[in-house]
Amino acid sequence: MGCYPCRVSFLERKRQLVKDELSHVAAQLIARNGYEETTVEQIVEAAGVSRRTFFRYFRSKEDVIVEVLTAVGEHAESVIDGRPADEAPALSVRHALMELTVHYRGFPEKALALSKLIIGTPALRARYLDRQFQWRQSVAARLQARSGTDPVRAALIAGVAFTALDVALAAWVASDGAADLSDLVQRTLDLAKIDEL
Amino acid sequence: MGCYPCRVSFLERKRQLVKDELSHVAAQLIARNGYEETTVEQIVEAAGVSRRTFFRYFRSKEDVIVEVLTAVGEHAESVIDGRPADEAPALSVRHALMELTVHYRGFPEKALALSKLIIGTPALRARYLDRQFQWRQSVAARLQARSGTDPVRAALIAGVAFTALDVALAAWVASDGAADLSDLVQRTLDLAKIDEL
């Protein structure tokens, strides 16, 4: 807080640097050799930090992969809060999901590789689905609090939205990134008739 | 196969006995002391078998809890196959889910306790959601193979169905088992307008 030109402290920037390095190295090693075959030992050795430090930045080995996508998901929650309170729940959710795909566009090849990896690795898939479950609950709670929607209906809208995202994402991965993700999500949401819930 | 009165071999029955015992003891210990706090060591000690044997019956500590429900889920797959090929996909899925709730009625208090445990324990919840993901894929594939449904539509129907089940199950748990699960699932499926997909 002492130096004016620095928005964030030196330590904080260093922390982010180490975290990014670990994340990057892990993604590379795991993409090449497989998830189960890659040990935390190998990751920290390549990143130049101790094993103990790894677990200070990531709660588990799974998190080093999944957290990249979950950061995007948490952003979706704030999008919901930013929408007008009298907007139809389905429309707010649609905007949130669109925001999500926009983030994916930022690093399409990396997002595709990570998605493939997560879908194809049981341990990572389980963690990811659990994170998604938490988003669902969070989004449902926000919808409910905002416009007094019926709890079951709110949970259903959130659930169907993420299911549509799942299906669209699977189709995107199946097309090997050739299809447009935003279009895919839009069309899947329409197919799910989310606006009529 | 030598003895006529025995439908299944001695060994097979013994295997089932050991598995049931492990499953029962584990559920009891974990319900009392919590999932993380209960070690496999404690479970096998109470069941009177070796630690190694535990992992011959269950792939992981999570499986000893989750597998009870997944056995029910796998049955749902065969229900789909048993439905007439020209039936509307949504209706077949509805029947499969109904079959599932019927199984839950068989041991309501145990199903409730297990559901609570799984929903409240991240590790178990993640495994359960992954199993559900597999059912979804399996059901979607069957729907697609059966009546040549569009892949995306098949995946969506299966996904929405399981999401509705999730929501209904959450409401059931929230009501502490007071509500009727079958009704809850039916109404949630209606709310999701699954017949119109």
Place this chain on the structure above:
DNA sequence: GCAGTCCTTGACACTCAGTGCCAAAAGATG
């Protein structure tokens, strides 16, 4: 009943994920 075969079990050793603890190093602050 008896030898041979198959399956199950227990015991040991091992790898690896994850955690608690403490001392040293590095950055922040006066």
Place this chain on the structure above:
DNA sequence: CATCTTTTGGCACTGAGTGTCAAGGACTGC
């Protein structure tokens, strides 16, 4: 420069999960 805080590394430990092998029952043919 001295001090305080934060980060780091090293160590030891628990617990999940796996490979291996020898011993103990159960099923076969004789």
